[in-house]
Amino acid sequence: MxxxxxxxxxxxFGGLVAVDxxxxxxxxxxxxxxxxxxxxxxxxxFNLISRFYDPAEGRIRFDGNDLLARTADxxxxxxxxxxxxxxxxxxxxxVLQNLLxxxxxxxxxxxxxxxIFSPKAYSEELRHRAAVEEVIxxxxxxxxxxxxxxxxxxxxxxxVELGRALASEPKLLLLDEPASGLSVEETQDMAFWIExxxxxxxxxxxxxxxxxxxxxxxxxxxxxxxxxxELATGTAAEVQSHPAVIEAYLxxxxxxxxxxxxx
Amino acid sequence: xxxxxxxxYDADIQLFKHRAQAVWYGxxxxxxxxxxLYFAAIGDAYxxxxxxxxxxxxxxxxxxxxxxxxxxxxxxxxxxxxxxxxYLNINFLGAGVxxxxxxxxxxxxxxxxxxxIALPVLRLHGVYLxxxxxxxxxxxxxxxxxxxxxxxxxxxxxxPDINIFGVEVNRYSTPYKFYYLVLFVAILLVWFYRNLLRxxxxxxxxxxxxxxxxxxxMGINLTRTKAMSFFLSATAAGLAGALFGHSAGYVTNxxxxxxxxxxxxxxxxxxxxxxxxxxxxxxIVVGIIPVAIANGRSFLATTFDVNINVPGLESALFxxxxxxxxxxxxxxxxxxxxxxxxxxxLFPFYRKDMFKRQKSYLKTDRVQ
Numbered sequence: 001m002x003x004x005x006x007x008x009x010x011x012x013f014g015g016l017v018a019v020d021x022x023x024x025x026x027x028x029x030x031x032x033x034x035x036x037x038x039x040x041x042x043x044x045x046f047n048l049i050s051r052f053y054d055p056a057e058g059r060i061r062f063d064g065n066d067l068l069a070r071t072a073d074x075x076x077x078x079x080x081x082x083x084x085x086x087x088x089x090x091x092x093x094x095v096l097q098n099l100l101x102x103x104x105x106x107x108x109x110x111x112x113x114x115x116i117f118s119p120k121a122y123s124e125e126l127r128h129r130a131a132v133e134e135v136i137x138x139x140x141x142x143x144x145x146x147x148x149x150x151x152x153x154x155x156x157x158x159x160v161e162l163g164r165a166l167a168s169e170p171k172l173l174l175l176d177e178p179a180s181g182l183s184v185e186e187t188q189d190m191a192f193w194i195e196x197x198x199x200x201x202x203x204x205x206x207x208x209x210x211x212x213x214x215x216x217x218x219x220x221x222x223x224x225x226x227x228x229x230e231l232a233t234g235t236a237a238e239v240q241s242h243p244a245v246i247e248a249y250l251x252x253x254x255x256x257x258x259x260x261x262x263x
Numbered sequence: 264x265x266x267x268x269x270x271x272y273d274a275d276i277q278l279f280k281h282r283a284q285a286v287w288y289g290x291x292x293x294x295x296x297x298x299x300l301y302f303a304a305i306g307d308a309y310x311x312x313x314x315x316x317x318x319x320x321x322x323x324x325x326x327x328x329x330x331x332x333x334x335x336x337x338x339x340x341x342x343x344x345x346x347x348x349x350y351l352n353i354n355f356l357g358a359g360v361x362x363x364x365x366x367x368x369x370x371x372x373x374x375x376x377x378x379x380i381a382l383p384v385l386r387l388h389g390v391y392l393x394x395x396x397x398x399x400x401x402x403x404x405x406x407x408x409x410x411x412x413x414x415x416x417x418x419x420x421x422x423p424d425i426n427i428f429g430v431e432v433n434r435y436s437t438p439y440k441f442y443y444l445v446l447f448v449a450i451l452l453v454w455f456y457r458n459l460l461r462x463x464x465x466x467x468x469x470x471x472x473x474x475x476x477x478x479x480x481m482g483i484n485l486t487r488t489k490a491m492s493f494f495l496s497a498t499a500a501g502l503a504g505a506l507f508g509h510s511a512g513y514v515t516n517x518x519x520x521x522x523x524x525x526x527x528x529x530x531x532x533x534x535x536x537x538x539x540x541x542x543x544x545x546x547i548v549v550g551i552i553p554v555a556i557a558n559g560r561s562f563l564a565t566t567f568d569v570n571i572n573v574p575g576l577e578s579a580l581f582x583x584x585x586x587x588x589x590x591x592x593x594x595x596x597x598x599x600x601x602x603x604x605x606x607x608x609l610f611p612f613y614r615k616d617m618f619k620r621q622k623s624y625l626k627t628d629r630v631q
Contacts, residue, residue, distance in 0.1 A: 050480055076482035088480075090473035092537065093466075096275065100463075101470045105482040107463040111491055114462035115455045121462050122276070128463075129272040168481065 003028045003172055003204050004049070009058030011044060011228075018044045019055070020228040026172065031198050031205045033215045035239065036225035037248060042208040043085055044228075046174050049206075050082055051075050063171065076105045079171035083161045083178065085208075091150045095160050098149060099135055102167030103128045135163045139193065155186045162193065166201075173197060175207035179214050187214055194218045212240065224248070278457055295446060299439040308438040312510075315438070317550035318445045319506045324530050324542030325452055326499030331528070332537040333465070334492040335472030337389065340396030341500045341527045343380075343403045346519035347373035348501025349422075349508035350407070350414050356423040363427060366505055373501025374494045381493040385486060400524040407516035419515035422508040434510050445506055452499060456539055459495075468492050522578075529581060533588050535595025544596040548584070553577055 004026040011019040019041045026032045034042040047053045049060060051072040060067040062078050070078075081102070090098050106128070109121040136145055139159050144152060149160065158178065165173055178194070179187045191214050197203050198218070209215050215222060216236035224231040224239045226248035232239050239245055267274070267281050279285035302311040327341050348369050355365035384395045407414045414420055425432035425444065432440045459465035467488050470478040475485060508514050526549055534545025556577055563569045573579075592599050606613040 052476070052479075071484075072479045073482050073484045076480065082480050084477060084480075088474045088477035090470050090477070092473055093469050097466060097469070101466050101478070101481050101483075104463060104467060104470075109462070111464045111495075114464040115458055115495075117458040117462065121458075125276055125462060126272050129275060133272075164481070 001028050002026065003063055004206070005059075005061045006045070006049075007059045007061075009045075009048060009055045009060065011041075011048060011053055011055045017228050019048065021058075022225070022228070022230050023058075024223055024230075024233070026204055026206050028171075028204055029198065029202055030221065031194060031207070031219045033219035033222045033236070034206070034208045034225060035210070035212070035215060035222055036231070039227075040225040040248075041228040042225055043176055045225075046082060046176055046206075046208060049075070049080065049174060076168060076170075079169070080174065081165035081168045081170035081172075082174035083158075083165050083176055085176040085180070087154075087157045087161050089149045089157055089161055089164070092148065094146050094148055095141055095144045095152070095163075096132065096136075096146060098160055098164050099132045099141075099167045100128055102135075102164040103131060105168055106131075131169070132167050135167045138166070138196070139163045155182055158182060158186075158190075162190075166197070166203075170203060173203050173205045175205060175209075177208055177210065179209060179211045187211060190214065191217045212236070216240075276461055292450075299442055303439065311438050311442055312434060313550060313554060315434070315442045315445050316510055317546045318442075318449045319503050319510055320527075320530065320549060321543045321546035322445075322449050322452055322506065323500050323503035323527055324534065324546050325456055325539065326496040326503065327527050328531045328534075328536070328539065328542045329456065329459075329468070329499070330492055330496035332531055332541065333460070333472060334468040334489060334496075336385070336489060336492065337393040337528070338396040338496070339393050339521075339524050339528060340399035340403075341496075342519040342521070342523035343399050344373050344377045344497040344500035345504030345507060345523065346403050346407060347376055347497075348504030349514055349519065350410075350420070351501070352505035352508060353420055353422055353514075354413050362425045366425075366502070369505050370498045370502035373504065374496075374498030377497025377501070378490050378494040381497075382486075382490060385489045385493065397521075397524075400521050404516045404520055407519075414516070417516055419513055419518075421513050422511065425509060432509075434512060441509070445510075448502065448506065452502075453539060460539075464491065526581070529585050531595075533584065533595055535597030535599075538595070538597045540597040540600075541595050544600075548596070549581075552580060552584075556580065 002025040004024075006022065006024050008021050008023055009019055010017065010021050022041070022045065024032075034045065036042055044053065048055055049062075049067065051067060051070060051074075055068070062080060065078055067075060067078070090101060093101075107124065109118070109124050113121045136142055139162065141156075141159065141163055144156055144160070149157060152160070158181070162175070162178065165175075175194070178190050182190060194205055194207070194214075195218055198205055205218075207215075207219070219236055221233060222236045222239040223233045224242065224245045226244075231244040231248055232242040234242070269275065279288065298314065299311060302308050323341060323345055326344070327338060330336050330338055330341075351369035351372055352365055355369055356362060360368070380399065384392060384399075387395055408416050410416075425441075430440070431437065432444055434441050459468075467478065467483045468491075470481065470483055471485060471488050471492075478488075479485060504519065507518075511518065530545030530549045531541055532545070533548050534541030534543065560571055563571060588595060594601070
């Protein structure tokens with residue numbers, strides 16, 4: 001069953017067509033990867049799903065709901081969590097506090113009961129903490145739980161951001177370049193985590209990634225984009241051998257001929 | 264160095280990190296409770312009045328700290344909310360409303376009015392928000408003059424005494440009662456503040472401060488959160504304003520002027536942005552400087568026969584101190600204290616860059 005359906009979506013920035021009539025579906029329990037050269041419109045599609053951008057045309061449906069009728073801050077309540085290409089953590093807060101913000105969509109108490117710390121707010125807080133501890137355990141963040149983000153190395157921040165998204169118990173996880181800037185070992189960890197998120201937690205994952213090793217290791221389906229247009233969709237191997245994709249990355253055969261005719 | 268072994272979720276939620284910390288704060292509470300006894304013994308309550316003034320400033324400072332330090336919204340107009348609270352309180356008391364109702368009510372109405380003023384302004388960011396609130400602060404005095412029936416205009420208005428179930432509280436005739444009253448309000452607000460910071464509402468404030476874009480991606484409604492922060496902040500400022508009125512006894516259109524707004528902002532920067540302690544440390548500094556200058560002046564005059572009469576010396580000193588803090592200790596007094604404490608806790612492993620953090624109180628400007 002399809003969880004996320006995007007139909008013929010188009011986004012223009014002035015004269016530039018960032019996303020051009022793209023349709024895709026993400027099925028429940030699937031890992032779906034978006035690949036393509038820089039500026040292809042991959043992150044833009046994420047920002048469209050998160051409702052940071054308004055599309056000119058098209059429809060986005062999630063779990064039977066029309067996302068375009070919602071604002072950015074209502075999107076998480078349906079069970080969509082995301083990470084950012086350039087890490088967007090709360091720097092002056094600890095890892096624990098960052099993960100707890102991820103629980104925001106599950107809060108049931110308001111400002112007043114928070115201020116007087118009513119028994120209801122207390123028991124809710126305990127539930128949030130329990131859920132967050134599980135994420136900390138899952139991602140091995142124990143050594144960093146009380147550290148401030150500002151002092152953490154890049155690789156750890158990447159994991160914290162994944163953790164913050166997981167803490168919201170999403171149905172669909174949007175990962176924007178989860179492996180960029182990570183070492184080989186860290187990328188492997190990330191691959192294992194994505195597999196676990198898919199198989200153990202039953203969360204669907206949609207990701208943008210340049211590391212084709214990671215993409216082919218974890219994704220069920222891959223869509224290649226270039227200049228905002230869909231080039232090919234299929235398994236990682238199919239997409240990688242698709243002539244249009246090779247052309248987008250390496251250029252046409254004529255150019256490569258002239259390239260080799262150097263003397 | 265102390266290691267705290269956390270064995271339950273309560274360990275992260277409770278107000279004190281460990282028993283020793285609870286003991287220290289208990290001792291501090293005893294100290295502030297016993298302070299009037301000392302002044303009663305020496306029979307001179309002048310300094311106690313100054314301490315009460317510091318506490319009132321700290322209450323207003325906590326309000327501004329919540330907005331600027333924890334939500335990242337600079338405000339140069341908090342004296343306006345103090346004025347609102349003060350004049351509402353005067354009018355309620357004048358209409359015969361009991362103080363126990365008039366006082367919280369004037370704070371809440373100041374908060375509500377503040378939110379109404381703030382809603383259009385909250386679309387602005389950083390320096391633009393500061394300018395808009397600055398304009399608000401500049402208008403305050405004019406509005407006080409215009410609203411003469413309620414404020415007494417330029418002539419000013421006398422603030423009625425506090426009456427709690429027949430117990431009269433006045434700054435001059437019963438300074439000890441007034442001190443305890445202000446202390447109670449301050450402690451209550453600190454408790455509220457702490458509760459806020461350990462629950463989702465407070466975390467959504469810091470989330471908005473550090474990254475608006477990811478706050479939205481986590482389901483935080485920016486306008487609502489900022490308005491909430493503004494409401495709570497203006498309420499605290501309104502309460503402080505009401506108490507300030509009682510402390511001053513008489514308020515005019517010049518009481519809550521621009522200098523007051525700037526002093527509040529200065530206070531929380533000196534104290535340490537983003538810490539509740541910062542509001543108190545800042546208030547102490549702001550409260551001490553005028554006293555210190557006066558004492559220093561009379562000391563120089565009596566011992567060395569040197570008379571220093573420089574107009575604006577106080578403002579100049581304030582400005583100098585502020586510049587020094589921004590240059591050398593952006594984390595404020597509380598940040599300095601944290602560093603010293605960490606130095607001794609970790610001795611000899613303290614590194615100079617341990618507290619190096621990105622300056623992010625205006626980071627919200629970067630997004631969009």
